[in-house]
Amino acid sequence: MRSGSERVGHLLAHGNPAIWERRACGQSTKGIRLYDWTSVPVRLTDQQPAPGHAHTVLIRRSATDPAEIEFFLSHAPLGTPVTELIKLAGRRWKIEENKAQSKDLLGLTQYQVRKWTPWHRHVTTVTLALAFLAVTQAALPDHPRHPRRPAKRPPATATTTMSRTPEPVPLPSLAEIRRVLAPLFIPAANAIEHVLAWSAFRRPHQARARLSHYRRRGDPLPQDLRM
Template structure:
């Protein structure tokens, strides 16, 4: 809903409310910057938010329109602090692709989707194990070279400090 319009679907609302589109990037993609036309409209939505958004927050409808095909339009419900700039809202929306990619990898490589839910505890354990496996695989992949050989760990601040005792050398009261 938009003030003064009554309940409407997002696409109908976008047609009735005058939207001002701005061309912006929502982040870098595999083929460069992902540029779209974006517009915001202040709205309220039914459900648990009949009294409106929480104090200091606003409900918005974010509309994304393709530059190459203006008939391709996507809608996002936004609950953001009042005064959040459109650039920040668009940046956060751009994170969606990375999240979806992460879940796709977890499903294909770590079996995230190979469990039939029977109890909450068992499901929680399975998801936790799948995501821990994904984290391990991601870290391992970033620490290997093109030939698949494990790279040495990056030097730490302690390794760079010449006053740091050598490995195996006692520190503290035992150093005397």
């Protein structure tokens, strides 16, 4: 990609402080995500922008490691502020986080089906469960207070009084909300009968999935799958 006769890579000549601006692109569990940003309009040789639009390369550099650089190609209406492009680029991290949470917390990829209808049911259920956790988190107070335990010693002074002042704590994560709610919705999840019933249900499905896998590939069936 080029901007006039200047390559985009020339902007990265080990960081010209004049063209970099430090901005936040979103919130993470550890706080605001700050990066150094710059942008440059570009012309694509094989693609023209739509009327009233333009292509822009948004360049992001790590605030702690200048060698860590990423590029974002945007196609936005003319006059779109760079701050808006940064906000949109930051949403990619949130989308990836949601996918990871769906897999790790709710088993998005833990299905053993090969047809559209059961797959769609599983994915829809997981998506609704993730939305439920997100809505539950959004409904919590913005700045909950966590009172510290009163000190047993020494007698109250100005210093100890300040140490007992309630301090803000972060909102519980989706994983924590799931951990708290799961025993309330599924009180018998750890009962031996439930565990055994789950195992008895799962193993035949595993066998059918393996059988379908071997048949699709045309491989000879292993001994334990032969009737």
